[in-house]
Amino acid sequence: MTTHVPPDLAARLVALRHDLHAFPELAFEEIRTADVVARELAALGLKVTTGLAGTGVVGTLHRGGGPAIGLRADMDALPILEASGVAYASRTPGTMHACGHDGHVAMLLGAAHLLAADRDFTGTVHFIFQPAEECAGGGRRMVEDGLFTAFPCKSVWGLHNWPGLPLGTLATRPGPIMASMDTFEIRVRGAGTHAAMPHLGIDPCTAAAEIVLALQTIVSRRLSPLAPAVVSVTQMHGGDAWNVVPDLVTLRGTVRCLGETERRTIADLMARMVPGIAASHGAQAELDYFEGYPATVNWADAVPVALAAGAHVPAITRRVGDVEPSMAAEDFAYMLQACPGAYVWLGVDGARPSKPLHNPAYDFNDDALAIGPAYWAALARQALAA
Numbered sequence: 488m489t490t491h492v493p494p495d496l497a498a499r500l501v502a503l504r505h506d507l508h509a510f511p512e513l514a515f516e517e518i519r520t521a522d523v524v525a526r527e528l529a530a531l532g533l534k535v536t537t538g539l540a541g542t543g544v545v546g547t548l549h550r551g552g553g554p555a556i557g558l559r560a561d562m563d564a565l566p567i568l569e570a571s572g573v574a575y576a577s578r579t580p581g582t583m584h585a586c587g588h589d590g591h592v593a594m595l596l597g598a599a600h601l602l603a604a605d606r607d608f609t610g611t612v613h614f615i616f617q618p619a620e621e622c623a624g625g626g627r628r629m630v631e632d633g634l635f636t637a638f639p640c641k642s643v644w645g646l647h648n649w650p651g652l653p654l655g656t657l658a659t660r661p662g663p664i665m666a667s668m669d670t671f672e673i674r675v676r677g678a679g680t681h682a683a684m685p686h687l688g689i690d691p692c693t694a695a696a697e698i699v700l701a702l703q704t705i706v707s708r709r710l711s712p713l714a715p716a717v718v719s720v721t722q723m724h725g726g727d728a729w730n731v732v733p734d735l736v737t738l739r740g741t742v743r744c745l746g747e748t749e750r751r752t753i754a755d756l757m758a759r760m761v762p763g764i765a766a767s768h769g770a771q772a773e774l775d776y777f778e779g780y781p782a783t784v785n786w787a788d789a790v791p792v793a794l795a796a797g798a799h800v801p802a803i804t805r806r807v808g809d810v811e812p813s814m815a816a817e818d819f820a821y822m823l824q825a826c827p828g829a830y831v832w833l834g835v836d837g838a839r840p841s842k843p844l845h846n847p848a849y850d851f852n853d854d855a856l857a858i859g860p861a862y863w864a865a866l867a868r869q870a871l872a873a
């Protein structure tokens with residue numbers, strides 16, 4: 488069967504999305520958003536569970552026996568000062584829906600509308616609204632708080648709007664689709680001195696500069712050229728004067744990998760290189776390496792299911808099963824570690840291309856609200872039948 492979003496539902500979702508956009512909430516603070524979600528789900532007659540992982544909400548549509556699946560949307564906004572210029576722009580200066588999670592919430596609520604209204608639908612769908620996708624690991628906390636124990640799922644599915652892909656495009660791939668995300672801090676300690684008498688101290692600046700460059704040789708010289716990885720030093724802090732060699736330089740940055748082997752290798756090499764290079768300058772360096780999200784890895788068997796569902800949605804005009812992965816990260820990774828499933832991208836470039844995610848002028852393309860809910864509904868049917 489084909490699935491459409493009726494125009495009156497699409498219009499309702501646009502209004503709902505604009506309301507969420509005007510009242511964005513940061514990670515684990517999605518109280519108003521969770522209330523909106525819970526009220527909408529309850530009005531559809533779904534069983535609603537609130538408070539999972541703090542502000543998480545799960546709505547369950549239960550029709551007849553058989554298996555259950557999970558569909559997941561994220562709810563949080565970002566600490567960005569909005570510059571979109573839209574009438575429904577954020578009323579909380581410095582907080583903004585710049586990743587389209589307002590659209591994700593609206594699309595998943597739209598799917599709940601479609602499936603709840605479908606009298607022929609049988610099966611159980613858990614509509615999972617998670618907090619804190621942006622760096623704070625709400626997806627991890629949901630899994631740790633027993634998401635899949637309280638709501639057993641034979642498969643779980645995630646979706647992100649994707650600037651750079653045209654509207655009507657569905658894209659995914661087997662294996663890693665998004666990278667792991669680790670962060671690090673390096674403190675290079677020397678001995679401060681007069682800048683005109685460098686030999687009387689130990690310069691942490693030159694040691695730090697060499698560390699920055701040496702870290703770039705990990706990816707280029709120590710990993711296979713066929714293994715995608717990124718080591719980025721994004722902060723260098725040190726010194727306050729023109730004529731003083733400082734005591735301390737602090738470096739910070741991030742590591743992204745698609746494979747767990749590369750991730751281990753990079754962490755290991757950094758732990759050996761950093762103190763070694765500092766020592767060769769007579770300085771000392773400490774490395775703190777923080778493990779963040781793992782790579783988001785699609786289950787190979789799930790990808791054909793996700794693609795097949797797109798064939799039932801006339802608004803989806805292009806299906807890509809081997810899209811290039813992104814080196815950004817996504818905490819849906821934790822759900823895919825706990826349960827089979829896949830993560831897909833839905834194109835949002837209209838006549839004008841979308842601004843990039845996390846850009847202060849970004850705004851979710853409302854035209855996707857007439858596509859996403861239909862895709863979710865088709866995917867639920869496809870996944871339950873798989």
Ligand SMILES: [Zn+2]
Nearest residue numbers: 586621844845
């Ligand atoms: Zn984001």
Ligand SMILES: [Zn+2]
Nearest residue numbers: 586588620647
């Ligand atoms: Zn996002």
